[in-house]
Amino acid sequence: MRTALVIGTGLIGTSAAIALTGRGVRVYLSDEDPGRARTAAALGAGTDETPQSPVDLAVVAVPPAHVARTLADAQAKGLARGYLDVASVKGGPRRELEAAGFDLTSYIGTHPMAGSERSGPLAATADLFEGRPWVLSPTSVTDTEVLNLALELVALCRAVPVVMDADAHDRAVALVSHTPQLVSSMVAARLEGADEAAVRLCGQGIRDVTRIAASDPALWVDILSANPGPVADVLAELAGDLQETVEALRSLQAADEDKRRSGVAGIEDVLRRGNAGRVRVPGKHGAAPAVYEVVTVLISDSPGELARVFADAGSAGINIEDVRIEHATGQQAGRVELVVVPQAAPTLTAALHERGWALRQ
Structure with a gap:
């Protein structure tokens, strides 16, 4: 890969551009807001000039709702030999491309599992993807050359490639990314009208749980709108756990000893299942969790x-x-x-x- 075009100079696009530029790739920057592209260029992400010939790879880094349209426009203009997007949802955009008659041989869907509660080019860093999983979801007709370009991009960003089916990816991120965002926001929302005396008691636990609640609402509306079904499925399961936990807590207030024992058992069950789930979260460098x-x-x-x-x-x-x-x-x-x-x-x-x-x- 000698040349690349990054379309969308937010956190992800600019971070990828900085990483590519730092490893010798000539990167062109494009954004519907020219000011953001100029900012990214000033940060060393590349140039906001227009490429005079097709680049090796076009990286579309726009919200999921705009992926298909942006890709179709780029392909119609012949901007690159290969095209990929980095949106956090894969199934919906691909189906839109198929319906529009997009040439899928030159396309691969991808998603770097990295980010921040901050957004925009000023939040970008060259090491954002280092050591992080980068999902690749090739279509059944994706050209080998395009797959290799995508793998080279992942390598230059020092991420770890993970090949997944598009719909399996969307179910996975609903569980490990999209639902945690909503739950974090809902917990943080409880603080909005809380007494000042209560808020002053905030410790590390509430800070950990609510950190990602600082994320941009507009960005997350776009993401969740592109993956509503799988997220709703996970939330429905969570709602069942919440209802059972509420009932267990109410039982702890009962005068009947059997009801209190039932309540204790219910609370202990959800806490133990939480322990079991937590130990499955990968540890240092993606290895099995270790005891420290x-x-x-x-x-x-x-x-x-x-x-x-x-x-x-x-x-x-x-x-x-x-x-x-x-x-x-x-x-x-x-x-x-x-x-x-x-x-x-x-x-x-x-x-x-x-x-x-x-x-x-």
């Missing part, structure tokens, strides 16, 4: 403190597997949770204690 221990360090909120903690852990020969930070309410301090393999926890604890860090047991 947490060493909690109390630090002040001042320059250099995190660097000192990491440096002291490194001096002790400890690899930090993950890190979480929780800020104290009303104080310029917080807790840093250093996640390490179990056998490293005693060594790290001793080393940090020796260097004067306050540890929480």
Whole structure:
């Protein structure tokens, strides 16, 4: 791949363009808002000039509702040898293309499983896709050359290719992406009218659950409108669990001991099933989940403190597997949770204690 055209310079399109440009591909940028294309170009994503001849690959990075129209227009103009989209829904756009008589031999649907609650070219980064799954959904007639171009794109963005059927993909993202977005938004919506005293008690748990609720509503309306059936199916199952959980909680208030025991069993069941599901979430680098221990360090909120903690852990020969930070309410301090393999926890604890860090047991 020597040349590419990125149509749509939002977060995904601009991030892909920056990655391709950084690896020697001549990237042309196009957007219905010329200002966004100029911004992306200024960030090093390529040039907002018009290509004078067909490029190797056109990357369509527009909302799902506009994918088919944009692809059809690009193909009619002969802008590229191969075409792909990066929309988060695959089945609907493909059916629209088939109905419109689009030449599917030059097309492959794709979806990088990466993103952010932020949007637009200014949120783009060259490493957005690094190590992340990138789904490829070729049609039965997709040309081998186009598949190879798509695989090259994934490699240049340092993502991990995963081949899936389009409809299977849509059911999967309904479960692992689209439904979590709605649930996060619904939990966050409970805070809108909550008492200030209650909101001030927010801790890391509510921050974790509601982080993606900061996402752009207009973008998510587009995504959910393109995948409503599978998302509704998952939500219906979730609604059943919610109703059973409500009934179990009501039973805990009953005077009858048998009802209370039934309520406890119901709550315990949903929590245990949650445990079982959580352990299936891939761990570090996509590997099977591992068991870790947490060493909690109390630090002040001042320059250099995190660097000192990491440096002291490194001096002790400890690899930090993950890190979480929780800020104290009303104080310029917080807790840093250093996640390490179990056998490293005693060594790290001793080393940090020796260097004067306050540890929480």
